[in-house]
Amino acid sequence: MSAQQVLFDIPGPKARARHLLYGVLGTLVLLGLLVLVLIRMANRGQFEAAKWTPFLESNTWTFYLLPGLVTTLQAAAVAVVLSMVFGIGLAMLRMSDLAPVRWASGVFVEFFRAVPVLIMMIFTWQMLVKNPTMVRLMDSLGLTGANATFIAVVVGLVLYNASVICEIVRNGVGSLPGGQREAGLSIGLSSAQVRRSILVPQALTSMLPALVSQIVVITKDSALGYIITYPELLSRTRQLGSANANTLAAYLVAAVIFILINYAISKLAEWIEGRQRRKRRGPTGGGAQTEDEEQAGQRADGATLEAGGAQR
Template sequence: MSTQQVLFDIPGPRARVRHRVLAVLTLALFVAVAVWLLIQLRAGGQLDANKWMPFLQWRTWTTYLIPGIGGTLLAALIAILIASPLALGLAMLRMSDVAPVRWVASVFVEFFRAVPVLIMMIFTYFWLSQQEWSVDRWNPLIGVVTGLVLYNASVLCEVIRNGVASLPSGQREAGLSIGLSTVQVRRSILIPQALTAMMPSLVSQLVVIVKDTALGSIILYYDLLTRSQQLSSAFSNVVPAYIVAAVIYILINYSISKVAETLESRQRRKRRATGGQTTDGAGPTGVAGPAVDPLVEHNTKL
């Protein structure tokens, strides 16, 4: 049931009036809440021009916000660059023919999926600061990246396995029948197809990673959130600082998810273009339907 128009009849004149009344009422409620918030803000002095002026000065951006965005993106990029190959390796191990290897990989993946990212970050950070060889300046970054890598590698491993599982069995059988070994089939036939199909969800996993870098503020990593907190104590403008930080996060993540959507629709088009006989969206390229179960994809986004 994808089109929501099926849920209700096309409104007649009376229903249209009713809908309009409902819309006006909620709009009024919405406006009332907004006005109340603004009054509170004004009373607290958060609407004064001098609380917002800092954002018009270039120096605020170069001292706080741009380094903050840099810190956030740096941690996110390092994390995805390490996590994706690690996820690939884990997925290979988890699909291995040797049972003990499979078990070890499964325990690793299930463990790090169950443990909160923040717990891993806190542990790594404090563990590092105890070691003599560690460079204090780098500890927060390493802590953030370690937590993100362990969690996201495990999640992406499952995404890749889902992708492989959704390939038609003919792919594997054809590979075996031309004399490839199971490892060769996996490496040169199954994984490449799963990965291409996986691209959109790899990109949208970036949204999760960018959001989770904000956890770094708890272990003193200089990300956008930490910098905005510094900014807010420098100009005592808590509300404006948090609003600007939220807007920046939303802009970054929204554009990443738009890129993922574009990739996905391009893939769908390509599949349709090459697909001769399409049974349930599976073209001869063998990539069946949406390779990622939409439910699975939704749940990796939390």
Template structure:
């Protein structure tokens, strides 16, 4: 019997129809790409002269590298703070103490509802008004604050969903053993939930990296802003944005690859012993045990 899990294998007519649709889709895509390329070529945006500035060290040291540094700095600090805040609020929302649970719920729902840009602008002017940071660090502090508060609230919901997705018997067994709620959460539930939450957490961390571009509204120096500055200075907007897009994709891909490797390693480390190893441990721990 031929077929897949979700649907039966297509018959002769369906295969022909699928082939025709695929060919038409590819042809339309190629046509659109050709039209876009022709327009850009006619505007002179893809000529070799437009790419030559990227072969000079001055462009990279003056524009691109400061933007990369600003993006990575804001993203790295925001990710650390957002993870810490998210786990704190997520665990707080599951607390057995009602005031803590309600306070964390209000904080999470509030910062999830407020746009990131509003929080960045508010933090920027608040820090400037009270002279909290030096002027050269105001924009960075505003970006980090906005990203931390918003993504911390989102990560809190991810943590809560990951813990609630575990079998209820885990908590019941821990309670039967006499473990307190904090011990159960710290030693049993959170370690298991982190592995299942990791793909969603990585997606949210990529969002943090991309949302640093919003900081240009408060004069923060980041990659996308610097790309537009390069395009304005050298008259090569399309090549500049292509280079910036390639850099952003590379950073996001590196972050995703690192998280994938970490997830695989965590899953391997949580596997139980192999049957032979378990049997050997049983025999070693109980010398008089009968082996079947």
């Protein structure tokens, strides 16, 4: 049900007047809340120039925020690449012809989806810096405690997100028409070859929006590195806040940076989804499947329309 068009009738003059009243009241309540927050902030001196002018100085950006952003993106980028690789590998194993391999990878995936990312990060970090065997290994590789926090962030992100991506890929393969696999088998490919060269590539394309959305999850979760002292954007923000005594302002700026990055990635995912839907509506494709897709398309259309409300 595409909510907006059917939840209410096209409003008549009375309803329009009532909706206008609700709109005005809602705006007033929101503005009231905003004013309360602003008054509270003003009373606590949050609008003093000294709290905000640091953001006009290059030092703030080159010494705190940009290096923090770079370390955040480094961890996220490495984690994205590794999660994709391991996730696809896990999906192959979970669809293997050998039952024990399927079970083992199934247990792995379910286990790491159930454990919080932060727990995995703390475990990896503490093992690397405290466990005698691991400490010796780290020394022999020439790695320091600073490397340990980076490794811990990446390991935590990869274990969880590879498991999630494995399930995304598996869902993608599951939603392909059965004829794809049968056609592959009938031209003499082995079932492993069918998976590798026919099923998984198609699943990756159709699941691209979900995979891109997962990048948002990884970027957000990289902020957990703050807790294990990885010098990412939040840690730098904290330092900036105590250097200039403008904690609140610093965190608001950091939040804006995170929101902009993640919003851009979500928009990219939406764009890819829309493009794929337009492509699929072309002359190719047939039968029941297109009908399903049409419905899915209509549902999504409803979802994008709803921002505008019932203006008709």
